[in-house]
Amino acid sequence: MNKTKILVTLSSILMLAFLSTTLVVAPVTVGTLYSCPADPIPVIDGTLGAIEWKEGVPLTVKLYNLNAQADTMEIEIMSLYDNDLRIYFGITYLDDRINPEDYLFLIFQDAEGTAICTPPHNASGGFNDNHDMKFMWLHNNHTVDHFTKGPGYNWADDVSNGGVDNGIGKCHENGTHITVEMRFPLNTGDSLGYDINLAINDSVNMFIGYHDEDKHIDWFQVRESDNDYDLIRLQVSCTAASPVPVIYILLGLMVTSVVSFLYKKKRK
Ligand SMILES: [Ca+2]
């Protein structure tokens, strides 16, 4: 076997090993939500104004019916932060009616990195305890600062557990879709409420859920038939601050070396 064949074979083997590793890793991060500096600062009234949200970078996130994975819906989420170190979320999704029992929530993974969801990843599963949960009741424009607490897909509110309700949120419904606007401090120091503790350039895993009482559906990032769940990564900066993962550098170098080897060979 000549050098070219050896190099190409080695690259293929490493690539296959890399792909098989990524396929079995759970949960799956399906996108990065970049939070950019707000200019101007959004007014929390439930409507996502074109000027106040012009710095937002929309991320489309797929949610799955907790009882039937083939049934999906998409939401669009944006984030901003301001000089007072408060973070904003702007969310849009299709729903023609706000039922008094409709609710939406964002969960942020705790610092220890415990998995957000426990198997089985379906309606019989649940959340692990003590992940910060920012919860929005849609019918009365009211956010409640929570944290996850079992059993099942359950939660407890910060205030009843010695913590502080640290956020505000409003929503707006126009007959076809709903928009939600929420704001929270990046770091409240509220350890009893298990609040996020973030600074600029930090990142944290997020999980999104929406309950539509009109259709009796829980739209979560749980993928029932895959027995897995999705996450998104919140990055508190406009671009990725983390270095390129080593595996990509290695693969990039290998591709470069094969190409240059072949190029040199051809020139001989
Ligand atoms: Ca607004």
Ligand SMILES: [Ca+2]
């Ligand atoms: Ca609804």
Ligand SMILES: [Ca+2]
């Ligand atoms: Ca709190």
Ligand SMILES: [Ca+2]
């Ligand atoms: Ca909390």
